[in-house]
Amino acid sequence: NILNETHGMLDAMTVGPVRHFLQKTTTFEPIEVPSLSIIRQLKIESENDHKHKLNDNLEAKERGIDTPDGNLTSMFGPHLITNMESVLIHEQGYIYEDIVYRALEYATEDFSFTTSHQTSAFTTSTEMDSTSMLTDTTETTTDMGPTSMLTDTTEISTTPGTTVRQTMQLKKRRKKRSIKKILSETDRKQIDQFISNLPDASLLDLPCPFNTTVCNETAKYRTIDGSCNNLEHPYWGKSFTPFDRFIKAEYQDASHSPRIFSKLTGTALEGPREISNFVHTTSTLADIDPAISFYMMTFGQFLDHDITKTALAKGAYPFNLDCCNPIRPNNSDCFTFTIPGDDPYHRNILGNNRRCMNFVRSVAACDLGCNLGMMLVSTDDKLPLDNSDTLSCTTDADKTCFRAGDVRVNTQPALSSLHTIWVREHNRIAQHFKNSPECYNWTGQQIFEETRRYVAAEIQHITYNEFLPKLLSEEIREQFGLVPLCDGHFTDYDPSVRPMIRNSFSTAAYRMGHSLIKDNFTFPSNDFDLHVHLNKPDLLYEPSGIERCMRGMYETKAQSIDEKMTREVTWKLFETIAGNGGDLAAFNIQRGRDHGLPSYTTWLHWCTNKTVQNENFNAGEEGGLFYHSATAAAKLGRAYAYTCDIELFPGGISEEPLPGSRLGPTFTCILALQFRALKYGDRFFYEGNTPLNPHPFTPQELEGFRPITMAKIICANTNIEQIPRDVFLEPSESNPLVNCSDLPDICFPKNGGWSDWKDSCCSNCCTRQQYRSCDNPPPNECGKPCEGYDFRYKSTCHYGGGCCHYGGDHHDGH
């Protein structure tokens, strides 16, 4: 789990690193193994070290840095990893790895330990051993023995790979060894004992993030981390919890090794870069989808970042692992792949001998058993600035990257602009509440929560009402219950539905958006190669930068969804100097291997019941690649020897779309099921009314959301005056530019209230006709009208006065 079902946290924390330890010791054997007492000492230090790091992380979190799940506009409450708990999972898992590194460092590098325990275990005497281990006899040292090592803890390394050896005394202990020892029986026993002494995960001081949580069943608002959405299972759909799976993982081994060999023959699969070159050939201008706009791409990405983020392993290191660096120690989290010598891009870059593409595996996790209400902005209502020094984003010297609820906010300028629009929308609604007489006594927190509730509803509405219809046909959406209602409440919340993100969705199917990416970025009146602005939000600082990004998006068509992907991301992803970029298609493939995704044909069968014969790559044929065009099938045939090896991303994205859809049957099936789970399993779904949510939106409030569109959100938060009615589509005759002022805004319900009764001029002596009006206040479009009648006859006679009578159809009964 991460993010992988069979490789639980327990594995990650104990078995994993210990296995790693054993692998190391056996891989590099013969080596000398430190004694148990030294290992213990290393363990104490490592834990202390990690506690410091953890505190730093917690502090960083408090300061609001790197908290992707703090995405305050989150539809569902964010779902995955990173943040405090992931740090916990992380840190716990790697305490042991760290010990192992340290132990190995001591054992293999230039220290030798001789405890009495060890001495007796050695086949040679300590004396001889020390001497024979010296390569440089001039550097003869005194064997200090382990005791001083253990007492002098400050001298022991603090970070793997960066051993601090400050004192002369330590220097004296250095020994370079040419002869290393084979593990003795006693050494092995030590290791066994070390393993058996490792505390159970649950005994560690650090809390298991999935242990318990107390839910407030009457709470009106989603929690910030998505917990307690499901009252029976508070961790369902929470951030920093494992991906769920539709189908059991398929690793190379039973637990976690990526599948890199053919299922049929056991021969090595092509590398991801080769497959990318074969299958995900460049999408060109000829490949655009004439109907949809760049909003499909950027909103899609925004949504992706709202609901899924896979944690990458960092080990004990505070920075991203550079697995291609030859001097880094072998790390089980590394899963680099080769750039072939005849690579169509890299071979042409002069002096570029790069043959390794960095790839770091995802973090494994256990399963679930174990002020004013405003959001912060910077000048010009832009996102707050991110001044932390651990950014992967760059800007010109006078500019700064942005900070938002999701760390990926700076990926591309259109995305940063969209984040900005949503923060502004939050503040616009918060301002409304702040100014409303009804809300005069609300606290800042209440305004914040209520606003967040509204914004989440808007995002959900736009997702299901405007975005999904461009991907899935009406028929499919009807079938899977994804069509928003015209009126009334959605009453089918089902607490047994698991709202978690499925691995197949985040690791393959929803990455269909990578095919929408276009090679240039339209920023009226300039166009830029996309890669130049990846992780570089400088354009937002240009005059009207945000408006221009917003306009550029509807003035630009998106690429068609198919196997073709632009070279801006398959050749130059995050490239800063020619040739150092990544390949997004290859990453998708490698990530699928990393997460043990079953192959395409398994998914096809699961979704459609169709079976593909292993050697049948024929397009459009029963028993072959039924849903593929001849071109796509041929590409897959080049990349894979057998159909059963085709991976989910290349196989799924290259399917021909279903009628009325932009996706083929396999990705349709995964997306439809995922979005169904996100609706039916969400206790706070905006249209929902369930006894399990005591505070649903009222019917009037819901009425207020229904006319909201992405176009209106843009209009309301920029100075754009005209916009296509549906920004996800290209402007056309059927989707003309309209005035922003003609688009209905969100309607905050205002129920009508009666004025006082007034006498009519036509009253006779004893019967008065009285009128009142529903204008105190008048109801707005989505508010309820006043109940009751607006006129009555009122007797003014004294009792028994004789001439009283009631008239009119309506009276108040007196």
Ligand code: HEM
């Ligand atoms: C310029 C645009 C984009 C860039 C540069 C980009 C880049 C990336 C990168 C580098 C990853 C991580 C790859 C890995 O190591 O596994 C990723 C993951 C992902 N991307 Fe994109 N992407 C873009 C647009 C989109 C769009 C439009 C969508 C969907 C509509 C999308 C959906 C996803 C998903 C679902 C993931 C996995 C998220 C996770 O669980 O961590 N991306 N993208």
